[in-house]
Structure formats: C-alpha cells, structure tokens
Amino acid sequence: MNLRSLPLIAGLAGFALVPAATAAEAVEPAFVALAPHVRMLRGPDTAVLLAESDQASILVDSERPETTPALLKALEGRPPVAYVVNTHGHPDHVGGNQALAARGAVIVAHENAWRRLSALKHSDRPDPAVSKAARSNLIIQGDRELRLGNVEVRLIHVPKAHTDGDLLVYFPAANVLHMGDCFFNGLYPIIDTDSGGTVDGLIAALNRGLALADDKTHVVGGHGPIGGRRSLTDARDMLVEVRGLVARLKRAGKSREQVLQAAPTQDLDSRWGDDWVKPAQIVGAVYDSLPARP
Numbered sequence: 001m002n003l004r005s006l007p008l009i010a011g012l013a014g015f016a017l018v019p020a021a022t023a024a025e026a027v028e029p030a031f032v033a034l035a036p037h038v039r040m041l042r043g044p045d046t047a048v049l050l051a052e053s054d055q056a057s058i059l060v061d062s063e064r065p066e067t068t069p070a071l072l073k074a075l076e077g078r079p080p081v082a083y084v085v086n087t088h089g090h091p092d093h094v095g096g097n098q099a100l101a102a103r104g105a106v107i108v109a110h111e112n113a114w115r116r117l118s119a120l121k122h123s124d125r126p127d128p129a130v131s132k133a134a135r136s137n138l139i140i141q142g143d144r145e146l147r148l149g150n151v152e153v154r155l156i157h158v159p160k161a162h163t164d165g166d167l168l169v170y171f172p173a174a175n176v177l178h179m180g181d182c183f184f185n186g187l188y189p190i191i192d193t194d195s196g197g198t199v200d201g202l203i204a205a206l207n208r209g210l211a212l213a214d215d216k217t218h219v220v221g222g223h224g225p226i227g228g229r230r231s232l233t234d235a236r237d238m239l240v241e242v243r244g245l246v247a248r249l250k251r252a253g254k255s256r257e258q259v260l261q262a263a264p265t266q267d268l269d270s271r272w273g274d275d276w277v278k279p280a281q282i283v284g285a286v287y288d289s290l291p292a293r294p
C-alpha cells in the first residue's frame with residue numbers, strides 16, 4: 001500500500017492519520033534555539049529538530065514533501081546535514097528525505113519503517129517522500145547511539161507503539177527528547193493499527209520516554225506544542241484511562257460499534273478530543289489493538 005494513499009483511504013472512513021495541510025504552510029519557518037546545540041523548527045504539522053556539531057548536523061524528521069523548499073531554506077548557512085533520523089515512516093515526517101539524501105545525508109530509520117518505505121511501488125508517479133534516494137540507508141534494529149563531533153544521540157526503538165517502526169530520539173547533553181508521534185501534546189494520539197501500532201505499545205513508549213525525562217527535559221512530540229515531563233505524564237495517564245474504559249466494555253463482550261456508541265471517553269473529550277484526532281478514532285484504535293479478552 002502506498003503510504004501517501006493512507007490518509008485518503010483513512011479519510012474515506014472519516015479519519016485521518018496525518019493532519020490536513022493548513023494555511024500555515026505559507027508561513028516561512030525558521031529554526032529557533034531550544035537547548036545548547038539543538039534547534040527546533042515547527043513545521044505546519046510536525047516538529048523538526050536540528051542538532052549541530054562544529055562541522056555537521058543531525059536532523060530529526062523532515063516534514064512533508066510540500067514543505068521541503070522551506071526546510072532547505074531554513075537550513076541555509078547552517079552546517080551540512082550528515083544524518084536525517086526518521087522517528088517513523090509516515091509521510092508528514094519523511095518528506096524532505098530525498099532532497100537531503102541528494103545533498104549527502106544518511107537517512108536513519110528503524111528497519112520496520114524502512115521496510116514499509118522500500119516496499120512501496122512507484123508505478124504511477126514518483127513520490128518525493130519515499131523515492132529510492134530517500135530510503136533509509138542506516139537501518140536501526142534495536143537501540144543505537146550515534147555520535148557526530150561533540151553531539152551524541154540515543155535512538156531507542158519502542159515496539160508496536162504509534163506504528164511498528166518508531167524511534168525515540170534523545171540528546172542527553174542538551175536534555176532534549178523527540179518522541180515522534182508516540183507523543184501528541186494536548187490531543188488524542190493516533191495509533192496506526194494498520195502499521196502495527198497498539199495501545200499497550202504506545203503506553204510502554206510513553207513510559208520509556210518518562211524514564212528518560214527529568215523536570216528540565218524538553219519533550220518534543222510529533223504534534224502539539226513542545227512539552228515536558230508533566231505533559232508527557234498527562235498524555236500517558238490519559239491513554240491508560242482510555243485503555244481501561246475501552247477494555248472494560250470489550251471484556252463485557254461489546255462489539256466495536258457498541259463501544260463507539262457508548263462514547264466511553266466523553267469525560268475526557270473536551271480536553272483531548274477537539275483537535276484533528278476525534279474521540280471515535282482513538283476509541284476505535286484502542287478497541288482494535290486490544291486482545292479479544294483484555
């Protein structure tokens with residue numbers, strides 16, 4: 001299945017896996033300093049991190065294909081990008097891969113994200129997000145550390161979370177943690193069950209992030225504003241609660257339709273459910289990824 005077709009297919013069912021493009025794309029982005037040696041660019045959808053040594057840099061995620069010109073412009077005058085780390089393979093996180101690979105960057109991703117990208121067919125038209133030049137060429141299987149000059153980064157695979165190919169990206173010296181789409185700050189998360197995501201894996205990923213973070217950690221999520229340990233804890237606690245509410249109904253033998261009808265998250269929805277991920281989407285994904293007798 002073509003990754004770019006996922007939002008369309010999901011859209012037919014009334015849901016989106018990635019947010020719709022917004023007028024914010026017209027805004028020219030710039031990297032702003034976040035911590036020593038680490039800068040952040042808030043694209044129209046996702047947060048892109050840039051960690052710089054004296055000679056070169058590591059980019060974390062590369063936004064949508066449509067925003068690549070703005071990303072390249074924001075990188076002008078900065079040290080060349082040596083590595084692009086993809087937190088996972090969704091199209092709003094890998095769009096600049098091809099252009100950066102063409103400039104010499106090594107693309108880094110978990111093997112499951114790489115497998116999805118490289119299995120794609122390109123019979124109709126080239127897809128700038130996933131064309132051959134953009135496929136990962138440093139494949140991560142478990143946890144891994146990379147060093148670039150004085151910059152060290154830890155890549156941590158969290159299994160079956162938002163997808164089956166998620167990496168948490170932690171810069172210990174700067175105390176900056178990029179959770180990818182394992183953390184949406186202030187809104188319900190997406191669990192992409194078609195790509196191997198599960199609620200229990202996502203809770204474990206949030207706990208893994210919490211084990212890394214202290215009260216001063218900058219915690220960057222795939223969507224929503226930058227957060228910290230407090231907002232990461234809130235996201236974990238909310239998801240544990242949603243899991244419990246849905247599991248209770250599934251355990252009682254309720255069908256998916258009956259659980260959706262029951263609107264089990266209604267007490268949480270005003271805080272978490274009025275952004276682009278709707279209550280039915282998280283309830284359905286939690287139901288689908290729970291075992292038959294949770």
Ligand SMILES: [Zn+2]
Nearest residue numbers: 088090162181
């Ligand atoms: Zn995603």
